[in-house]
Amino acid sequence: MKVLVPVKRVLDYNVKPRVKADGSGVDLANVKMSMNPFDEIAVEEAIRLKEKGPVEEIVVVSIGEQKCQETLRTALAMGADRAILITTDERVEPLGVAKLLQKVVEAESPELVILGKQAIDDDNNQTGQMLAALLGWAQGTFASKVELGDGKATVTREIDGGLETDELTLPAIVTTDLRLNEPRYASLPNIMKAKSKPMDTKTVADYGVDVSPRLTVTNVSEPPKRQAGEKVADVDELVAKLKAMGVPA
Amino acid sequence: MKTLVWVEHDNKELKDATLAAVTAASKLGEVHLLVAGSGCDSVAQAAAKIEGVGKVHVADDAAYAHALAENVAPLIVDLMGHHDAFVAPATTTGKNIAPRVAALLDVMQISDILSVEGEDSFTRPIYAGNAIATVKTSDEKLVVTVRGTAFDKASAEGGSAEIEQVSGAGDKGISSFVKADIAESERPELTSASIVVSGGRALQNSENFHNIIEPLADKLGAAVGASRAAVDAGYVPNDYQVGQTGKIVAPEIYIAIGISGAIQHLAGMKDSKTIIAINKDEDAPIFQVADYGLVADLYKAVPELTEKL
Ligand SMILES: Cc1cc2nc3c(=O)[nH]c(=O)nc-3n(C[C@H](O)[C@H](O)[C@H](O)COP(=O)(O)OP(=O)(O)OC[C@H]3O[C@@H](n4cnc5c(N)ncnc54)[C@H](O)[C@@H]3O)c2cc1C
Numbered sequence: 001m002k003v004l005v006p007v008k009r010v011l012d013y014n015v016k017p018r019v020k021a022d023g024s025g026v027d028l029a030n031v032k033m034s035m036n037p038f039d040e041i042a043v044e045e046a047i048r049l050k051e052k053g054p055v056e057e058i059v060v061v062s063i064g065e066q067k068c069q070e071t072l073r074t075a076l077a078m079g080a081d082r083a084i085l086i087t088t089d090e091r092v093e094p095l096g097v098a099k100l101l102q103k104v105v106e107a108e109s110p111e112l113v114i115l116g117k118q119a120i121d122d123d124n125n126q127t128g129q130m131l132a133a134l135l136g137w138a139q140g141t142f143a144s145k146v147e148l149g150d151g152k153a154t155v156t157r158e159i160d161g162g163l164e165t166d167e168l169t170l171p172a173i174v175t176t177d178l179r180l181n182e183p184r185y186a187s188l189p190n191i192m193k194a195k196s197k198p199m200d201t202k203t204v205a206d207y208g209v210d211v212s213p214r215l216t217v218t219n220v221s222e223p224p225k226r227q228a229g230e231k232v233a234d235v236d237e238l239v240a241k242l243k244a245m246g247v248p249a
Numbered sequence: 250m251k252t253l254v255w256v257e258h259d260n261k262e263l264k265d266a267t268l269a270a271v272t273a274a275s276k277l278g279e280v281h282l283l284v285a286g287s288g289c290d291s292v293a294q295a296a297a298k299i300e301g302v303g304k305v306h307v308a309d310d311a312a313y314a315h316a317l318a319e320n321v322a323p324l325i326v327d328l329m330g331h332h333d334a335f336v337a338p339a340t341t342t343g344k345n346i347a348p349r350v351a352a353l354l355d356v357m358q359i360s361d362i363l364s365v366e367g368e369d370s371f372t373r374p375i376y377a378g379n380a381i382a383t384v385k386t387s388d389e390k391l392v393v394t395v396r397g398t399a400f401d402k403a404s405a406e407g408g409s410a411e412i413e414q415v416s417g418a419g420d421k422g423i424s425s426f427v428k429a430d431i432a433e434s435e436r437p438e439l440t441s442a443s444i445v446v447s448g449g450r451a452l453q454n455s456e457n458f459h460n461i462i463e464p465l466a467d468k469l470g471a472a473v474g475a476s477r478a479a480v481d482a483g484y485v486p487n488d489y490q491v492g493q494t495g496k497i498v499a500p501e502i503y504i505a506i507g508i509s510g511a512i513q514h515l516a517g518m519k520d521s522k523t524i525i526a527i528n529k530d531e532d533a534p535i536f537q538v539a540d541y542g543l544v545a546d547l548y549k550a551v552p553e554l555t556e557k558l
């Protein structure tokens with residue numbers, strides 16, 4: 001079976017985002033960019049399923065500027081087999097990404113698409129569910145465990161009250177949560193090997209779908225800043241502060 | 250504008266997250282609710298009493314018992330034939346269903362709104378709340394999810410909406426519910442508690458978490474939360490995680506114990522009214538947002554605090 005894993009290039013999670021003074025967005029010039037952490041988990045999961053047996057090929061795909069090929073190379077170095085880069089310099093929203101991915105799915109016929117639950121830049125948490133809708137497939141979102149069976153996937157999901165397990169008919173969509181696995185680091189030999197793995201480069205226009213944004217971002221601003229308060233000397237002083245707030249009631 | 254609000258429930262009780270979504274929806278126009286479930290009459294009755302609600306649509310069908318997105322999304326799409334906006338709380342249920350509805354309607358969803366600026370304009374957090382974006386949509390229908398801490402709760406009493414039974418296509422036959430492991434707790438619910446006590450990696454194991462964090466929480470009548478590190482290490486279940494990719498809380502008092510204050514954690518709690526931090530490292534970033542900071546070893550300070558309160 002073939003697995004498709006969409007990966008997004010985002011501001012590295014360790015970098016503190018800086019809002020541009022003109023309100024047009026977050027400054028991405030000369031800052032470290034990395035694979036969205038949830039997508040690393042998605043790639044790792046695909047690799048583990050391949051190591052276990054049912055998966056034969058892992059195809060990774062990224063939509064964005066030319067530099068997304070670095071992100072794809074990282075996925076190839078981790079263990080993916082083949083990459084597709086769909087280039088554009090325009091902002092593509094989750095709905096547009098899902099429409100492009102639908103075309104990729106139609107061409108590649110994977111049995112499973114594993115996405116991150118959320119890209120940590122725009123925090124949308126939409127694309128996997130949208131792709132599932134467009135394809136009419138089942139969706140196992142926020143997965144902490146995935147088991148493949150005969151024509152089925154059993155997915156344990158992290159929900160607000162705890163965990164939920166659902167059974168999905170394949171082909172299906174899975175989106176990853178933090179507890180699914182711990183992604184591996186690519187070894188140096190694998191990084192070298194990844195350089196010769198195949199990468200197809202396409203443009204958004206090749207797919208003939210309208211992905212123009214539906215939302216206009218009219219302003220991006222910094223949230224109100226919280227001021228640091230005071231340090232208390234000891235537990236007694238903290239107890240006094242709490243009592244002054246009427247606690248415990 | 251006519252809005253359709255997703256009612257969060259467990260087929261017996263209506264969940265509080267619904268009430269903030271009702272407030273957000275009421276800023277857009279007329280509020281209708283959807284109760285999709287199985288044997289969910291008590292929920293429908295409760296929904297009809299929410300102040301400001303015009304109508305409650307009830308779809309009672311075994312296929313909707315567990316709110317599987319594959320089954321409920323088509324039902325919502327049908328109802329959207331005569332509504333202009335679908336509004337869901339940004340719970341895991343809402344986040345699972347709403348984008349599926351949006352794609353079927355060919356609409357770009359607006360996630361996790363903080364405010365309604367106009368009929369087509371909203372603010373929402375991006376980059377773990379380090380930036381706030383104002384977005385304007387050109388779509389004819391709206392699909393939005395609502396951050397619960399950003400809106401007051403609508404009153405659960407005072408309304409007397411009409412209840413209308415509706416039906417949809419039922420089971421799409423591509424997904425089924427197997428089981429849920431939902432922890433029962435006597436403590437208040439994390440996202441609506443007025444005090445939250447959270448523990449981090451410094452607790453080292455689940456026994457310490459249980460013996461040090463929980464007695465303080467119980468003394469204060471507080472909910473218990475955790476950092477990702479504490480959840481990943483298995484000290485507490487996943488649903489305790491507060492942060493960018495966990496739960497968003499904004500209690501009166503948030504007490505962070507042995508938590509460093511990574512931006513991903515701050516994203517989930519920095520709108521709390523008063524923040525208290527206990528950490529042995531005086532340079533821990535959590536102190537930059539704390540109203541009261543205590544530099545101390547938690548293993549000594551927290552039992553002493555519990556004792557003295
Ligand atoms: C994609 C992604 C999503 C994430 N989402 C979240 C999220 O939603 N929520 C979240 O919390 N994190 C999230 N994180 C993780 C986040 O980056 C941090 O790693 C995490 O919050 C750290 O947890 P911590 O503060 O408990 O641990 P640490 O950073 O290790 O901090 C432990 C603290 O305990 C203190 N300490 C140690 N011993 C004692 C003692 N005896 N007494 C007192 N203090 C002591 C130390 O000084 C230190 O400050 C996410 C990360 C990624 C990449």
Ligand SMILES: Nc1ncnc2c1ncn2[C@@H]1O[C@H](COP(=O)(O)O)[C@@H](O)[C@H]1O
Pocket residue numbers: 005006007008009036038039042061062063064092094097114115116117118119120122123124125126127128
């Ligand atoms: N531009 C993109 N290229 C490839 N995958 C993407 C892109 N945008 C989103 N995704 C995938 O969709 C997931 C959820 O993103 P989002 O809905 O934007 O939060 C990500 O974790 C990726 O797996």
